[in-house]
Amino acid sequence: MKDYDGTRDFDFMELTGDFDLFGDGTMTILDSKGHTAGHQSLMLKLPKTGYVILSGDAVYTAENEQGVIPGITWNTNESMRSIDKLKNLRDTRNGQLWYSHEPAQYEAHKGKVFE
Numbered sequence: 001m002k003d004y005d006g007t008r009d010f011d012f013m014e015l016t017g018d019f020d021l022f023g024d025g026t027m028t029i030l031d032s033k034g035h036t037a038g039h040q041s042l043m044l045k046l047p048k049t050g051y052v053i054l055s056g057d058a059v060y061t062a063e064n065e066q067g068v069i070p071g072i073t074w075n076t077n078e079s080m081r082s083i084d085k086l087k088n089l090r091d092t093r094n095g096q097l098w099y100s101h102e103p104a105q106y107e108a109h110k111g112k113v114f115e
Helices: 002-007 076-092 103-108
Strands: 027-031 040-046 050-054 096-098
Touching (some): 040 076
Antiparallel strands (some): 027 040
């Protein structure tokens, strides 16, 4: 609890489910539990690029998207449900899903600016 001493005056909001941060769809916090009980991912709607989903540790690598269970999970069933959810959001919005531990994905986009 000592780690939180400096935040005692912060106005925290506990989220249940997904949350549209600005109410306009540009930044949505996604409930993607599985890696941990409270894991969250982030979906951005960029003016030129479109939808980009930053999965965090919900999807480590492309293998996880293909059905391989991530190496560290709090709850395997929730983890696989979250992966399916993120894939569905990507597919229905013609977006991109970014994994947290996939060097090839980052190398392929190195130097590109997303707007």
